[in-house]
Amino acid sequence: MYRAIRIHGYGGPEVLQLETLPTPVPGRGEILIRQEAIGVNYIDIYFRTGLYKVPALPAILGMEGAGIVLAVGADVTDFEPGDRVAYPTSLGGYGECRTIAADRIVPLPPDIPFDVAAGGMQRGLTARMLLREVYAVRPGETILVHAAAGGVGLLMCQWARHLGVRTIGVVSSEEKGELARRNGASDILIGYDNLAARVRKLTDGAMVPVVYDSVGKDTFVASLDCLAPRGLMVSYGNSSGEVAGISVRMLATRGSLYLTRPGLTTYIAQRGALLGGARDVFDLIAQGVLRVHIGQRFALADAGAAQTALETRATTGSTILLP
Structure with a gap:
């Protein structure tokens, strides 16, 4: 069993419910991750309010996280249990663990902490997209x-x-x-x-x-x-x-x-683009060019408070949940 935040309908922060669910089993092409840190992004609020629709209700929100591989499904060859990994744009992140398609995660270098990855991967890839691809600044x-x-x-x-x-x-x-x-x-x-x-x-x-x-x-x-x-x-x-x-x-x-x-999912739809973009972000973090400022840390159970802080502009830098 594991704990996760689910919504059964769209609305305010009160629809975010902490529930205990059966531990998922990774299917073909999937991995199971024990999450060490989870990113909170404005897109999570869009999904909660219904501005963006989830595929089906009830649903687990959250698009970004980092953790350790617990198990792999059939046909997964690039990862194995114990690997450190991160992901930027896959719905289902507000939980102590989760399954995810193996082609949507990236290896997390040993010198990048889990909280930095969860607070900086989606944001770092977005910054890269905006400054290097949408408009290549000079x-x-x-x-x-x-x-x-x-x-x-x-x-x-x-x-x-x-x-x-x-x-x-x-x-x-x-x-x-x-x-x-x-x-x-x-x-x-x-x-x-x-x-x-x-x-x-x-x-x-x-x-x-x-x-x-x-x-x-x-x-x-x-x-x-x-x-x-x-x-x-x-x-x-x-x-x-x-x-x-x-x-x-x-x-x-x-x-x-x-x-x-622009939408980040379009720019990293191809596996090579995701890996290359993540490599650029992690390299600049390791060099000290980019510093991920984590302004707020909340417990998983306080996901509603985290989203409220983001909505009311009471945050600076990145916001993360700690399972």
Whole structure:
């Protein structure tokens, strides 16, 4: 038997129920993991509220974790019991153990702690996707990053600094601004009011070639207004609500802008892409280029409190559950 957090319907944090369930058996192509740390991400809230639908109810939430292989199913040749592993995007993570498709996990190097992997793998892969693939930033460029003190934001600030890129970080408080600055943000803007005017001042009127926006509804138009002509709007989250009612004419009137809504699962769908991306992230962590800031640790039973803290912007860096 093992403990897990399940939902039987969509709703607020109260739908997250701690239950005792039979220990799963890995099927063909699967492994069974004893989880040492579990990542808490905004996508978990989207699934809890029903913005994103789970395949079936009841369901175990959670997309990210790290642990030790307990057993392997038929046809699994790359892993064996005792291996240290991590995964970034597979539903079913809020539990003391879980089964998972073997092609969706990666080996965890011995010098990367479990909590760092659970707090940094999905976020690190997202930062890599945003800075190296969605828009390949170049040394000397200036970029705008919303939620710069969040889990993804802090890693983006560090990675951009490593690449010689100037980051304007947008945060909600002085305290968060100082954290983002310590992690590589060159300039800090607090709040969204008059955002474009402040970016214009910081860039001497040039504006920025790319905006990375994880906030969504509350910042979408302001983000568009911060772009230089033919700039790229990267909307990759909905923490303030889903963006709706977009007119493509908004892009034309602001300088022939581009808009994309990338999803990490698409970028790591191929096994080689997942392994290569994880290797890049783990290498930069080992080199000290990336430091995963774990701002909050909760017990598995307190998953509701962890999600509430994330929703109310009471967190910095990454949030994890400890089974």
